[in-house]
Amino acid sequence: MSQIAEIMQQTQAAFEVYSKTTPAQRAGFLQHIAEAIEAKREQLVAKAHEETHLPLPRLNNEITRTTGQLKMFAAYITEGSWVAAAIDNLPGKPDTRKMLVPIGPVVVFGASNFPFAFSTAGGDTASALASGSTVVVKGHSAHAGTSLLVNDAIQEAIRLSGMPEHTLQHVLGPGNSTGKELVLHAYTTGVGFTGSFSGGTALMRYAAEREKPIPVFAEMSSINPVVLLPDTLTQNAAALAKKLAGSITLGMGQFCTNPGLLLGIEGPGLEEFLSKLGEEITQVTGQPMLHEGIYSNYKENLSSKSSHIAYRGSGEPTPAIATVSAAEFLNNPHLREEVFGPFSLLVVCADKAGLKNTLQSIKGQLTATIMGTDKDLVENTDIIALQTSLAGRVIINDVPTGVEVNSSMVHGGPFPATSDARFTSVGTSAIQRWVRPVCFQGFPDALLPEELQNANPRGIWRTVNNEWKNS
Amino acid sequence: MSQIAEIMQQTQAAFEVYSKTTPAQRAGFLQHIAEAIEAKREQLVAKAHEETHLPLPRLNNEITRTTGQLKMFAAYITEGSWVAAAIDNLPGKPDTRKMLVPIGPVVVFGASNFPFAFSTAGGDTASALASGSTVVVKGHSAHAGTSLLVNDAIQEAIRLSGMPEHTLQHVLGPGNSTGKELVLHAYTTGVGFTGSFSGGTALMRYAAEREKPIPVFAEMSSINPVVLLPDTLTQNAAALAKKLAGSITLGMGQFCTNPGLLLGIEGPGLEEFLSKLGEEITQVTGQPMLHEGIYSNYKENLSSKSSHIAYRGSGEPTPAIATVSAAEFLNNPHLREEVFGPFSLLVVCADKAGLKNTLQSIKGQLTATIMGTDKDLVENTDIIALQTSLAGRVIINDVPTGVEVNSSMVHGGPFPATSDARFTSVGTSAIQRWVRPVCFQGFPDALLPEELQNANPRGIWRTVNNEWKNS
Numbered sequence: 001m002s003q004i005a006e007i008m009q010q011t012q013a014a015f016e017v018y019s020k021t022t023p024a025q026r027a028g029f030l031q032h033i034a035e036a037i038e039a040k041r042e043q044l045v046a047k048a049h050e051e052t053h054l055p056l057p058r059l060n061n062e063i064t065r066t067t068g069q070l071k072m073f074a075a076y077i078t079e080g081s082w083v084a085a086a087i088d089n090l091p092g093k094p095d096t097r098k099m100l101v102p103i104g105p106v107v108v109f110g111a112s113n114f115p116f117a118f119s120t121a122g123g124d125t126a127s128a129l130a131s132g133s134t135v136v137v138k139g140h141s142a143h144a145g146t147s148l149l150v151n152d153a154i155q156e157a158i159r160l161s162g163m164p165e166h167t168l169q170h171v172l173g174p175g176n177s178t179g180k181e182l183v184l185h186a187y188t189t190g191v192g193f194t195g196s197f198s199g200g201t202a203l204m205r206y207a208a209e210r211e212k213p214i215p216v217f218a219e220m221s222s223i224n225p226v227v228l229l230p231d232t233l234t235q236n237a238a239a240l241a242k243k244l245a246g247s248i249t250l251g252m253g254q255f256c257t258n259p260g261l262l263l264g265i266e267g268p269g270l271e272e273f274l275s276k277l278g279e280e281i282t283q284v285t286g287q288p289m290l291h292e293g294i295y296s297n298y299k300e301n302l303s304s305k306s307s308h309i310a311y312r313g314s315g316e317p318t319p320a321i322a323t324v325s326a327a328e329f330l331n332n333p334h335l336r337e338e339v340f341g342p343f344s345l346l347v348v349c350a351d352k353a354g355l356k357n358t359l360q361s362i363k364g365q366l367t368a369t370i371m372g373t374d375k376d377l378v379e380n381t382d383i384i385a386l387q388t389s390l391a392g393r394v395i396i397n398d399v400p401t402g403v404e405v406n407s408s409m410v411h412g413g414p415f416p417a418t419s420d421a422r423f424t425s426v427g428t429s430a431i432q433r434w435v436r437p438v439c440f441q442g443f444p445d446a447l448l449p450e451e452l453q454n455a456n457p458r459g460i461w462r463t464v465n466n467e468w469k470n471s
Numbered sequence: 472m473s474q475i476a477e478i479m480q481q482t483q484a485a486f487e488v489y490s491k492t493t494p495a496q497r498a499g500f501l502q503h504i505a506e507a508i509e510a511k512r513e514q515l516v517a518k519a520h521e522e523t524h525l526p527l528p529r530l531n532n533e534i535t536r537t538t539g540q541l542k543m544f545a546a547y548i549t550e551g552s553w554v555a556a557a558i559d560n561l562p563g564k565p566d567t568r569k570m571l572v573p574i575g576p577v578v579v580f581g582a583s584n585f586p587f588a589f590s591t592a593g594g595d596t597a598s599a600l601a602s603g604s605t606v607v608v609k610g611h612s613a614h615a616g617t618s619l620l621v622n623d624a625i626q627e628a629i630r631l632s633g634m635p636e637h638t639l640q641h642v643l644g645p646g647n648s649t650g651k652e653l654v655l656h657a658y659t660t661g662v663g664f665t666g667s668f669s670g671g672t673a674l675m676r677y678a679a680e681r682e683k684p685i686p687v688f689a690e691m692s693s694i695n696p697v698v699l700l701p702d703t704l705t706q707n708a709a710a711l712a713k714k715l716a717g718s719i720t721l722g723m724g725q726f727c728t729n730p731g732l733l734l735g736i737e738g739p740g741l742e743e744f745l746s747k748l749g750e751e752i753t754q755v756t757g758q759p760m761l762h763e764g765i766y767s768n769y770k771e772n773l774s775s776k777s778s779h780i781a782y783r784g785s786g787e788p789t790p791a792i793a794t795v796s797a798a799e800f801l802n803n804p805h806l807r808e809e810v811f812g813p814f815s816l817l818v819v820c821a822d823k824a825g826l827k828n829t830l831q832s833i834k835g836q837l838t839a840t841i842m843g844t845d846k847d848l849v850e851n852t853d854i855i856a857l858q859t860s861l862a863g864r865v866i867i868n869d870v871p872t873g874v875e876v877n878s879s880m881v882h883g884g885p886f887p888a889t890s891d892a893r894f895t896s897v898g899t900s901a902i903q904r905w906v907r908p909v910c911f912q913g914f915p916d917a918l919l920p921e922e923l924q925n926a927n928p929r930g931i932w933r934t935v936n937n938e939w940k941n942s
Contacts, residue, residue: 079937081939094875213886215891384918396918404559404564404567407557408559408567409910419684421574440864443867444845447848461932
C-alpha cells in the first residue's frame with residue numbers, strides 16, 4: 001500500500017469516529033488548536049519569516065487571524081443553527097426532518113501566500129474540522145517547515161481533546177503527484193485549494209475524472225476591477241490615488257484581492273488621478289516576494305507589458321502602473337490575466353458605453369469595486385449591477401484588500417475566480433463546502449440527532465412546519 | 472445564428488430584467504402558472520395519458536403536486552428568509568452584508584417518468600423561477616405534446632404577470648444534440664436533469680468541458696436499499712411483504728425511489744417474508760410502461776437475471792422478485808445496477824457482518840430504509856449509521872416511494888444517485904441550486920437589496936452581528 005493509501009485509510013477510519021463527536025467536543029478541539037498555535041507564536045513567526053520573507057508584523061497579524069478563525073468556528077458550531085434544521089410533522093403526513101451532516105475526509109492544499117490563514121490550520125481546515133469532516137493537509141513546499149510546526153500544534157490539540165489520532169494528517173510532496181494521488185483516492189470527498197489557475201483547474205479535472213466525482217473548491221485568480229466614477233475623480237483624485245497605491249503594493253501585491261485593474265472615463269479627473277497614482281507608486285520600493293517562482297513570473301509579466309507601463313517604483317520587484325485604452329484592452333485578452341504582484345492596469349474608457357463594454361469583457365472575480373460620490377452612485381446603478389454580476393463581493397468606496405472574517409463575507413466568485421461561485425472560503429459560511437443535507441423520515445425521537453429532536457435540546461434556530469423557532 | 476443561440480440570447484436579456492423583479496412579483500407569477508395549469512387540467516391529463524400510459528388518477532395527482540410546488544415556492548419567497556441574509560456592522564469594521572442572488576439562465580430537462588412534477592413546470596423550473604433565474608426547458612420527447620401544453624400555460628402566466636417575454640422558453644429536440652448545445656452555451660449557468668445515469672453523466676461531462684464550467688444537478692439512478700431487521704421479520708413478515716410489494720409495483724416501478732434492493736439475515740423470519748412477498752407479487756398484473764425504450768430495457772434486465780428470479784407476476788411488464796446470497800451479490804457488480812421497473816432483489820445475508828459488508832459495497836443512493844421493531848433499532852444503530860452514510864433520505868419503517876414536497880425533504884444523495892449530494896431537487900431547498908452568495912460592502916442603505924437594508928422592510932430572519940433577528 002502506498003503512503004497516501006495508508007493515510008486515506010486512516011482518515012476514513014478517523015472520520016467514522018470524529019463525525020460522531022458533539023459540536024461541544026469539536027469546539028473544544030478547535031480552541032485547543034488555537035491555543036497550541038498561540039503557544040508557539042514566536043517560533044512560528046520566525047520560521048515563516050525565514051521561509052516566505054513576509055514581514056514579522058504581517059505574520060503576527062496572520063497568526064492572530066488564524067486563531068481567530070478557529071475560535072470563530074468554535075463559536076459558530078456551539079451556537080449550532082448553521083445545520084439548517086427543518087422539521088415537518090403535520091398530522092396525516094410522514095415525519096421528515098432535515099439537517100446538514102459532514103461529507104467525509106477532505107484534502108486541503110496549503111497556499112503559498114498565506115502560510116497560516118490559508119494553510120495547515122487555515123480557513124479550509126478550520127471549517128472542515130468544524131463540520132465534522134477529517135482533514136489531510138498537503139503542506140505547501142514554500143513554507144514546509146512552518147507547516148510542520150503548525151501540524152505539531154494540531155497533533156497536540158488532538159491528544160489534549162481526545163480526538164481520534166488521524167483526525168488531521170499532514171503530508172508534503174509535489175502537487176502534481178502527491179496532490180493528484182490525494183484527490184483521486186476513493187475516500188476523498190472534497191478538496192480545498194487556494195493558488196494558481198493552472199493548479200486549481202488541474203485539481204478540477206482530476207476530481208471530474210474520478211469514478212465518483214467530488215467537489216473541488218479552488219480559489220484561483222482575480223484581477224479585482226475598480227471602477228472610478230467621474231464625480232469622485234474630480235473631487236478626490238489625490239485621496240483615491242493614495243488609497244489605491246497602498247492597496248496595490250500591500251504585501252508586494254501578493255493577495256488574491258489585489259486591485260489589478262482600474263477603470264475610468266477619460267478627462268481631467270482621471271488624468272489627475274493617474275498622475276497622483278504615479279507619484280505614489282514611484283515612492284514605493286520593492287521587498288522580497290514569497291518565492292523565486294512568484295518573483296520570476298512577475299518580472300516576466302512586467303516585461304511583456306513594458307510598452308504600457310506609465311510609472312515604476314524602485315527595487316525588486318518593481319511596483320508598476322500601466323495604462324491602456326479600452327479598445328486596446330478589448331483586443332488583447334492577455335491584458336485580462338492576473339499579474340500576481342505590485343501592479344495595476346488602468347483602462348481609459350472614452351465614455352460610459354466603453355466602460356460598460358470593458359466590464360462585460362471581464363471574467364468572474366473575487367471582488368468588484370466602485371468608487372463614487374453619492375451623485376456618481378445614483379447615476380451609475382447599471383455599473384453597480386454589472387459589477388455585482390461579476391463578483392462574489394462588491395465594494396463601494398473602499399479597497400478590495402483586507403478580507404473580513406465574519407458571517408457575511410464572501411471570498412469566492414464566478415469562474416475563473418473560483419471553481420464554484422456558490423461557496424466562500426472565508427467566513428462562517430465556508431463550512432457549507434463540507435456538508436450535505438440528510439432527511440430523517442419516521443425516526444423515533446431518541447434516534448434523531450439532537451438538532452432534530454422534538455425538545456430542541458440545543459436551542460438552535462430551525463423551522464417547524466415552516467415556522468422559525470429556537471425552542 | 473442557430474436557433475439555440477437565439478434562444479440563449481433571449482433568455483440572457485430576459486434574465487437582466489427578471490432577476491430584478493421583487494419576490495412578490497415572482498410569487499404572483501408562480502401563482503398564475505399554477506392557475507393556468509389548473510385551468511387546463513382535463514386537457515393536460517388526457518394528453519399525458521395518451522403519451523405516457525400513466526393512469527388518470529396518478530396524472531391528476533401529479534398535476535395537483537405540480538401546482539402545489541409552484542404555490543409552495545410562491546409562499547417560500549414571500550416569507551423570504553431563504554436568502555440567508557447576514558449583516559456585520561460592528562464599529563471600526565467595514566460594513567458587510569451577504570445574501571443569495573440568482574445565478575443566471577438555467578436549462579431544465581423534462582423527465583420521462585413525471586410529465587408534470589419533474590418536467591416543463593416541475594420542481595426544477597419552479598425553483599429556478601422562484602430564485603430569479605430564467606429557464607429554458609428542453610421538453611422530453613416521450614410527452615412532447617403535454618410539454619407544449621404546459622408551456623402554453625406558462626406563457627399565459629408570463630403575459631398575465633407582466634414578466635419579460637422570454638422568462639421561460641421551450642424547445643424540443645434530441646438530448647444528445649439540442650441538449651448538448653444548450654448545456655455548452657456560454658449563457659447557460661446551471662442545468663437540472665432527472666433521468667438515466669448515461670444521460671446525466673453526459674451532461675456532467677459537457678459542463679466540465681466548458682471554458683467556464685457550470686453546475687449540473689442530475690438525479691440519475693438509485694436502488695434504494697431496504698434493510699429488514701430480524702425482530703420485525705419475526706413479528707411482521709406478512710405486513711412488511713404487503714407494504715413492500717405495493718411500493719415495488721407502484722406505477723410499475725417507474726419511480727427513482729423504487730425499493731430495488733431488500734436485505735435481511737437468513738432465518739425463518741426472512742423465509743416467511745419472502746414467501747409472503749412472493750404471494751403478493753404473483754397477484755400483480757403488469758400495466759403498460761412509459762415508453763418502449765423503458766419496457767425493452769426492463770425485459771432485458773429481467774432476462775439477464777432470470778436464474779435468480781423467485782417469483783413473477785403476470786402480464787407485461789412482468790413484476791418480479793429475485794434472490795441472491797450476499798456472496799453472489801458481492802461478486803457480481805451487475806446486480807448492484809438499477810432495474811427501472813416493478814422488480815426487487817432480495818440479498819440473503821448469513822449474519823450481521825454479511826449485512827454490513829453488503830451495505831458497504833453499495834454506491835450512493837437517494838433513499839435508504841430500515842425496517843425494525845424498537846428492539847431492532849436500538850441493537851442496530853451501526854446499520855442505521857451505515858444507511859445514513861449512503862443516502863440523502865433515511866427512512867425508518869416506511870417505504871421509500873412517496874416523496875413529500877416540503878422544507879425538510881432531501882431528494883438527492885451521493886453519486887451516482889445524483890451528481891451533487893449537497894443539493895435536493897424536491898422541496899423548498901431545491902432553490903439553493905440556482906443561487907450564489909454576494910457580499911455587499913460599504914453600500915449606502917438605499918442601494919442595498921431590501922433584504923439587507925437596516926430597517927429590514929421584508930421582516931425576514933437574518934443574522935446581525937451573529938444574532939438572529941426578524942426585525
